[in-house]
Amino acid sequence: MSKVWNWHLGRDMDYPYDGAFPERQFAFVFNINRCIACQSCTMACKSTWTFSKGQEQMWWANVETKPYGGYPQAWDVKTLDLLEKADPGGQVWRGSSGDDPRSPYGRYDGRTIFEARQAILSPDSSRVLGYLPTDEEWNSPNIYEDNPVGGQGIPRELHKTGESLPIHKTWFFYLARICNHCTYPACLAACPRRAIYKRPEDGIVLIDQSECRGYRKCVEACPYKKTMYRGNTRVSEKCIACYPRVEGKDPESDGAPMETRCMAACIGQIRMQGLVKMAPDGTWAEDRWNPLYYLVHVAKVALPLYPQFGTQPNGFYIPPRWVPREYLRQMFGPGVDEAIERYANPDRELLAVLQLFRRSNRIIYRYEIQEGPKIHEGEVNGRRVTLYNDTVIAHGRKNEELFRTTIEEPFHVRPAAHANSI
Numbered sequence: 001m002s003k004v005w006n007w008h009l010g011r012d013m014d015y016p017y018d019g020a021f022p023e024r025q026f027a028f029v030f031n032i033n034r035c036i037a038c039q040s041c042t043m044a045c046k047s048t049w050t051f052s053k054g055q056e057q058m059w060w061a062n063v064e065t066k067p068y069g070g071y072p073q074a075w076d077v078k079t080l081d082l083l084e085k086a087d088p089g090g091q092v093w094r095g096s097s098g099d100d101p102r103s104p105y106g107r108y109d110g111r112t113i114f115e116a117r118q119a120i121l122s123p124d125s126s127r128v129l130g131y132l133p134t135d136e137e138w139n140s141p142n143i144y145e146d147n148p149v150g151g152q153g154i155p156r157e158l159h160k161t162g163e164s165l166p167i168h169k170t171w172f173f174y175l176a177r178i179c180n181h182c183t184y185p186a187c188l189a190a191c192p193r194r195a196i197y198k199r200p201e202d203g204i205v206l207i208d209q210s211e212c213r214g215y216r217k218c219v220e221a222c223p224y225k226k227t228m229y230r231g232n233t234r235v236s237e238k239c240i241a242c243y244p245r246v247e248g249k250d251p252e253s254d255g256a257p258m259e260t261r262c263m264a265a266c267i268g269q270i271r272m273q274g275l276v277k278m279a280p281d282g283t284w285a286e287d288r289w290n291p292l293y294y295l296v297h298v299a300k301v302a303l304p305l306y307p308q309f310g311t312q313p314n315g316f317y318i319p320p321r322w323v324p325r326e327y328l329r330q331m332f333g334p335g336v337d338e339a340i341e342r343y344a345n346p347d348r349e350l351l352a353v354l355q356l357f358r359r360s361n362r363i364i365y366r367y368e369i370q371e372g373p374k375i376h377e378g379e380v381n382g383r384r385v386t387l388y389n390d391t392v393i394a395h396g397r398k399n400e401e402l403f404r405t406t407i408e409e410p411f412h413v414r415p416a417a418h419a420n421s422i
């Protein structure tokens with residue numbers, strides 16, 4: 001095992017290979033507060049990549065209702081359980097979040113899936129703690145859709161009188177998921193044929209179909225269960241991050257890097273994907289005006305999914321405001337309270353950056369803000385709020401302007417001729 005720095009954990013971590021980092025890394029932020037589970041993302045991916053024979057139960061992109069839903073069923077609970085069995089009571093964090101981008105969430109003292117495996121088995125056995133889901137667990141990709149926790153004594157009954165923030169007693173939320181194109185991929189670590197590789201140009205993790213022999217070690221190892229076995233070809237497949245689009249080879253892109261299909265299709269405008277600059281130690285190099293860098297490292301509203309697994313995933317989530325914090329801390333680590341506090345009380349810059357989501361399908365490399373006039377003064381949750389109609393401008397790879405948008409969205413008045421007659 002090698003020692004690699006895992007900035008989500010704020011410490012060195014054991015990993016079967018030395019760290020090797022791309023110049024830029026495929027990464028994304030999903031704002032859970034806005035997802036409506038329309039499944040447009042799921043279907044955009046399905047109709048692009050997994051519509052063929054043998055892929056019927058294969059969903060590289062999926063949206064599941066938490067806490068009961070999961071694809072495959074209970075993937076996260078099962079992995080958390082394995083970690084707990086291997087290291088009872090060990091999943092604890094200490095220290096507080098700070099400004100050091102090498103340890104923004106404090107330090108995780110528990111074992112990761114790489115370290116827990118090493119502790120309970122001989123060094124030459126399987127390299128990663130994991131499990132192989134059953135066929136039944138892959139069968140129902142949207143099981144328990146919209147089933148809430150709580151209710152008034154009757155399981156799964158909706159609240160009669162409504163709920164209010166900060167925390168709902170009856171709750172669920174939608175968790176949109178794709179492969180995280182992890183910095184320390186468990187799928188890659190587990191593959192005995194070295195058929196899985198991470199591209200040096202963008203960190204996208206791919207399976208070489210000609211090298212794969214269908215051992216399913218990657219399916220067993222990925223804690224997010226984002227590699228899938230295809231029975232008729234007998235090889236595993238996974239999300240390829242729509243790499244032709246990211247490379248600018250989509251016919252619509254004129255050579256400019258474009259976001260993936262699932263991002264582009266998002267009706268709720270919850271998704272933003274980009275390519276972040278990497279430092280030589282696998283952390284994100286400072287890039288103050290990159291919107292993903294800003295959301296993760298400056299505003300700190302977006303957090304990694306189950307950082308304790310140890311793969312250093314490159315998918316980040318703005319956690320849902322209404323969900324019990326304990327549940328969210330288990331899912332996104334100790335940065336949850338700070339992230340929700342900032343998201344609920346956004347400053348001028350955060351408000352502007354949130355307007356960048358889904359205004360274009362081109363990848364944003366840089367943004368700038370032009371200050372505008374004051375448009376509102378008032379009180380929200382006992383706090384004074386002043387709103388300015390700032391303009392936020394997005395730039396692409398060659399620093400060209402992609403679009404500009406304002407805080408205040410324009411009103412569109414439907415002409416009488418088209419009045420809604422339903």
Ligand code: SF4
Pocket residue numbers: 178179180181182185186187188205221222223224225226227238311
């Ligand atoms: S999410 Fe799973 S499949 Fe994707 S890179 Fe990470 S370990 Fe591999």
Ligand code: SF4
Pocket residue numbers: 034035036037038039040041042063174176265266267268269270271
């Ligand atoms: S398209 Fe967007 S809003 Fe709709 S389910 Fe997917 S992530 Fe959620």
